[in-house]
Amino acid sequence: xxxxxxxMEHYDSLxxxxxxxxxxxxYAQLQRQIAYAKAHAPAFAQALAxxxxxxxxxxxxxxxxxxxxxxxxxxxxxxxxxxxxxxGTRWGAMRRVFASPGAIYEPEGERSDYWRLARALFAxxxxxxxxxxxxxxxxxxxxxxxxxxxxHALGCTVFPGGxxxxxxxxxxxxxxxxxxxxxxxxxxxxxxxxxxxxGVDVSSLTKALVSAEPFPAALxxxxxxxxxxxxxxxxTADVGAIAYETPARAGLVVDEGVIVExxxxxxxxxxxxxxxxxxxxxxxxxxxxxxxxxxxxxxSAMLPGESACGRTNxxxxxxxxxxxxxxxxxxxxxxxxxxxxxxxxHPEVRRARLVVDNPEGSDRMILHVEVCNVDSQLADAxxxxxxxxxxxxxxxxxxxxxELPNDGKxxxxxxxxx
Numbered sequence: 278x279x280x281x282x283x284x285m286e287h288y289d290s291l292x293x294x295x296x297x298x299x300x301x302x303x304y305a306q307l308q309r310q311i312a313y314a315k316a317h318a319p320a321f322a323q324a325l326a327x328x329x330x331x332x333x334x335x336x337x338x339x340x341x342x343x344x345x346x347x348x349x350x351x352x353x354x355x356x357x358x359x360x361x362x363x364x365g366t367r368w369g370a371m372r373r374v375f376a377s378p379g380a381i382y383e384p385e386g387e388r389s390d391y392w393r394l395a396r397a398l399f400a401x402x403x404x405x406x407x408x409x410x411x412x413x414x415x416x417x418x419x420x421x422x423x424x425x426x427x428x429h430a431l432g433c434t435v436f437p438g439g440x441x442x443x444x445x446x447x448x449x450x451x452x453x454x455x456x457x458x459x460x461x462x463x464x465x466x467x468x469x470x471x472x473x474x475x476g477v478d479v480s481s482l483t484k485a486l487v488s489a490e491p492f493p494a495a496l497x498x499x500x501x502x503x504x505x506x507x508x509x510x511x512x513t514a515d516v517g518a519i520a521y522e523t524p525a526r527a528g529l530v531v532d533e534g535v536i537v538e539x540x541x542x543x544x545x546x547x548x549x550x551x552x553x554x555x556x557x558x559x560x561x562x563x564x565x566x567x568x569x570x571x572x573x574x575x576x577s578a579m580l581p582g583e584s585a586c587g588r589t590n591x592x593x594x595x596x597x598x599x600x601x602x603x604x605x606x607x608x609x610x611x612x613x614x615x616x617x618x619x620x621x622x623h624p625e626v627r628r629a630r631l632v633v634d635n636p637e638g639s640d641r642m643i644l645h646v647e648v649c650n651v652d653s654q655l656a657d658a659x660x661x662x663x664x665x666x667x668x669x670x671x672x673x674x675x676x677x678x679x680e681l682p683n684d685g686k687x688x689x690x691x692x693x694x695x
Contacts, residue, residue, distance in 0.1 A: 288399040291533040292588045299590065303536055304334050306561040313365060314567040320353070320362030321569065336547065339570070340538065344545040344557055346572035347515065348601060348612075351379040360384065366565040375419035375514060378610050378668065383419055383514045385426075386565035392419070393534045394427025394512065397521030400530075400586075401486040401508035403457055405432030410450055410482075412438045412460030412468075413489075413608075419514045420489065420608065424459045427518075433457075440464065447472045447479065454481035461608050462487040462496055462507070463639055469503070486510055489608030491596070491692060496638060511596060516560045516571055520593050525585040528592035535560050537593065538570070539579055542600035545570065553578045555600040556593070574600050602688040606633055606640045611667050613687040619644065619662045625655055630681050631671070635692040642671035651675045 287293060294302075311330040314321035324343055333339055345353075345363070353361030359374070359382050366384055373385040385391050403409065409428050415421035415437055425435045436455060438446050446468055458465050465485055472479040485500065485507040492509045500507045508522040511529055519537065520529035531537045539554040540547055548554040556573045560566075576599060580592040599605075602613045611631065620629045627647040634641050644663055648655070656673050663671035 286587060288396045292396075292530075292590065294589060296589055299533075303561060307333055307339070307536065307559065310559070310561055310563070310567050311569060313564055314569060317365035317564070318363050318567060320357065321567065323362075325569070336538065339536070339559070340540075340545060340547055342545070342570050344540070344570045344572045345568065347381070347513075347574050348572075348603065350381045350515070354380075354382060360566065363568060364566050371565060373419075373422065375422070376417045377419075377514050379612070381514075384565050385419060385422060386563075390427050390430035391565075392423040392426060392512065392517035393532055394424055394510065394518050395430040396532060396534075397508075397510040397512075397518050398424075398427050398431055398433075398459075398486055400521055400523045401457075401510075402484040402506060403428065403431055403433060403486065407456040408434045408436060408453060409457040409459060410436045410438050410446070410453075410455040412440060412446065412458065412464050415439045423512065423514070423517065424486070428459070443467055443471050444475070447475060447477050450479045450482065451477040456481060457484040457486070458482055458505075459486045461490045462492045462509075463490055463607065465500075465507075466496060466638060469500075480504065484508075488512055489605065490640065491635070493638065509595070511575075511593075513558075513573060515566070515573075516558045516563075516568055519556065519558055519573075520595075523584060523586040523588060527584060528580040529595050530584055530586075530588045530592050531590045533590065534562070537591070539577060539593070540572075542576070545572075548578075550579055551581065553597055572600075574603055576600050598690065604633055604688055604690045606642055606667075606669055609667070609669055611642070611669070611688065615666050616644070616687050618666050619659065620646075622662050623655065623659055625649070625652070626659070627678060628681050629687070631688045633688065633690045633692060640692070642667075642669060643674050644671055645674045645676050645681060647676050647678050647681055649678060 308330040315325050371384040372387050375383045411424055413420035413424050428435050488510045497507050510521040512518045518532040520531045536559045538557040540557050542555045553576055556575045556577050558571050559569050576597040577593040583589050616631050620626050625648050629646045632643045659673045
């Protein structure tokens with residue numbers, strides 16, 4: 278159902294359903310999803326061979342099914358190309374296919390708003406007839422298309438800004454006067470600072486939906502002070518929208534198109550209400566990529582009660598870190614295996630730890646390496662390897678032998694989430 282004819286506060290009537298009605302309707306969708314996955318996706322046909330779809334009627338029953346974790350997708354897809362036997366689609370029946378670091382491949386189907394971002398955009402104030410500046414990447418990764426298809430479903434026009442080329446982005450905003458921005462929060466901060474330095478009026482921007490990075494309260498308040506209402510959405514390339522912020526600004530409301538569980542990391546067992554655990558997501562009515570109990574590797578926790586905005590679905594606290602050591606830097610996943618790949622290129626390095634922080638609101642990576650002798654040429658070579666392996670910029674810091682803690686930690690994320 279479209280937003281037309283609904284109250285301005287809500288995208289559609291699904292958002293205000295009685296929770297018991299929602300559960301009944303969602304589990305009916307889930308049963309159809311499981312039946313379809315067993316019939317069309319070979320990996321699910323095997324994993325769920327003894328599962329009767331009609332028996333999955335409660336969270337307890339769902340929790341008995343195996344979890345497919347994001348960390349396993351790359352290997353699964355190598356074993357059975359292109360989607361690890363998890364997809365119910367084929368070439369020619371999908372619109373696009375994208376790649377995420379890993380490499381992990383994701384199909385995009387033909388239905389409108391395939392990634393279900395329109396609901397989050399609506400909650401952030403985006404409306405039909407507006408021009409929106411999209412600064413998510415359009416190359417290889419799906420983020421640009423994810424937001425663009427959601428905006429098109431709302432009836433918005435999109436300027437595909439993509440990433441980088443800050444001065445051209447500023448000029449386009451000054452010339453075209455878009456109402457909104459979608460992209461990472463750090464890049465909008467850079468755009469606004471550059472616009473101020475160049476004397477370009479970008480005051481047409483009054484709303485923003487951001488993702489892929491932490492969105493500190495201090496940055497949110499700074500935008501509000503200059504007339505921009507910024508909200509965040511939690512989404513992944515694998516399952517689309519998971520949860521989104523509303524004007525109540527009290528956690529993230531779970532999207533109507535998914536079932537979310539919080540489980541003990543490394544297991545499929547749900548945690549106690551309010552405990553921090555891994556976010557496991559089951560998207561509903563997705564015939565193209567019917568992922569069932571998809572373990573995101575992200576940490577979060579359920580919030581008690583309903584949102585003051587009137588939406589009745591459950592809420593989560595938002596992104597609280599990673600269940601494993603994989604982390605996200607400037608919207609890109611960085612894996613422990615990538616750190617290992619960098620070290621293997623340089624036999625002089627005994628041990629290494631990638632430290633991630635966020636000074637002055639900008640993500641930074643520093644690879645701490647234990648070596649016997651400090652060498653400027655080695656430093657340059659390691660920096661080049663960081664960029665080559667992770668596709669991100671990083672610095673190197675030499676440490677003495679045995680100076681790094683012997684605790685098995687490969688990636689240390691020091692960013693403080695507000």
